[in-house]
Amino acid sequence: MVRTSSWMGALVLVLLAGGSAHSGATAEANLKKGFIQCGVNTGLAGFSQPDSNGEWRGIDVDLCRAVAAALFGDARKIRFTPLTAQQRFTALQSGEVDILSRNTTWTLTRDTSLGLNFVGINFYDGQGFMVTKKRKVKSATQLDGAAVCVQPGTTTELNLADYFRANNMKFKPVVIEKLEEVLNAYFAGRCDVYTTDVSGLIAARVSRAANAADHVILPEIISKEPFGPIVRHGDDHWFDVVKWSLFAMIEAEELGLTSKSIDQQAKNANPVIQRFVGARGEFGKMLGLDNRWAFNIIKQVGNYGESFERHLTPLGVDRGINKLWNRGGLMYAPPIR
């Protein structure tokens, strides 16, 4: 037993020594080291993917840049750590990354027993199924006996089992960790079905299929998948900074502030906008940030709608329930006052 526990200890030292160094003061530690370490997906079009210049792009990436803009006044002071579904939580728990912004579904287990806090929601998604058109499948209820490609350690894997159990159907999971490999398996015909969040299905179909029209996404949405950025338990200040960076992007869209117009709009006498750009009140100070924190986010990164249109609209992802609350969607930010 002694041997086992010392091994475990060695593991933990590796796992947690980094985290203990600056737990409770993430913002200060980041200011000192001069950048924010952000955990992102290894490559999911629209959410986080390096472009041809090696620059990370996507709405999850933009969220991290927004936090950097709020904290440093410079959205470029950020470094990215690409993480697989299996690595992501340990990386955040151990302090390897400061924010996990990686299309991660908010669930009760993750919010509590993993020692993490979900900050908010930057994309409302749901799980769906993709099949090849020549299968002539019209509904997910016709999938009995299918081989299903899925990534491990995700809510997707659990919803899949739940859905087939609930509908008295059987399936054969083919569980592969890397997105690249699981998509290879699906497109090679190893599986009849590929399942993940609908945004992921759309991205895979656009970016990876030889002919996107050969694949259909079935109408059933079998789960709620609210994605949001995550921070560690126990650092309320950092939690607030990340939370309000997200809210500022949503609020700016509602106020009609964009990266292009904000210089002009800052002169607008509307007190709501005056508060937003930091010309009135001390809202930045309350967050422990520069008073122009929100201005910097919008100027350098853009509002939520701009980010969405830049990364997701070109893939064919509909704004849908991710519209603002006053346009029939769910995106809603508490007031900055």
Added chain:
Amino acid sequence: MLPESRRSAGTAGSSKLTWSLNQPRVRSIVYQALLAAAVGFAAWYFVFNAMENLMARRIASGFGFLSREAGFEIGETTLLSYNAGDTYLRALAVGLFNTFRVATLAIIFSTILGALIGLARLSHNWLVAKLAAGYIEGIRNVPLVVQLFFWYAVITESLPAPADALNPLPSVFLSNRGFAFPILASVVPIEMDSPQLHGFNFSGGGLLSPEFAALFLGLTLYTAAFIAEIVRAGILAVDPGQFEAACSLGLNQRQVMRFVILPQALRVIVPPVTSQYLNCTKNSSLAVAIGYPDLVSIANTTINQTGQAIEGIAIIMLVYLTISLAISCFMNWYNRRFALRGSKL
């Protein structure tokens, strides 16, 4: 008086001397005690640090999760039945048996193949010897995980979909869903359970999945290359005089190998082959890359669903340690049976 006192002082001194640091035995005991204390302290510190960190972050700990419902499906099972409603413990057991299945088969087949290739490399036939050498150098020098991807791609990309499955024998189907074959359902009366295409996939009969096939092929071919070299080295280690002596007794080539050379070569072969068996078992954890549900794959999923990385990794390490020690024990016993007693060699 004086000599007396000196003598008594001397005896007292000699008993004291046993506790002096000048005494090599005392020194070695002290060093060992210090080392043990350092190891103990390090262990205590690591455990304490872990507990502290976990508590500070309110991360759940302990092994209670093992009895909770796993909630995910597993693609293939060996011996044990499993469904998503079973516990994490059962899921891990399924993974363990899957590891056993692929490792055992790979060890058996790589031993046979390795021995044949090792002998082939020593063949007087130039072509056979060079082919064996080419195989060994080629396979040994390409990373195993690359070979696994290669075999997996070969199987899934080149074989047809289930609807157009190759049908070399009645009721035997080869497709990108694997190798489906009939199995014996009952002995009296003889009844076969044959695979049939239902909807998407074959049901009934037995099935070797592409993941299993790729992992089994990769592990077997890779380990065989190493075993072949060990076999060759073992045979070359036998004194040439033994060949000549055996031949002069009138034994033919086959008998020389069977009765004279191999029994002696085995003494050289068994210890390094043990290492290869251990490697083979541990390499089976590369299954994760191609989706075969082995222990590591299931444990990884468990870690991710429960968030309890320390416990999960401890389980993986403990299981591999146990398997490896068991293989070592068995091979050491086997080695002792073959070792020459009281002789040089």
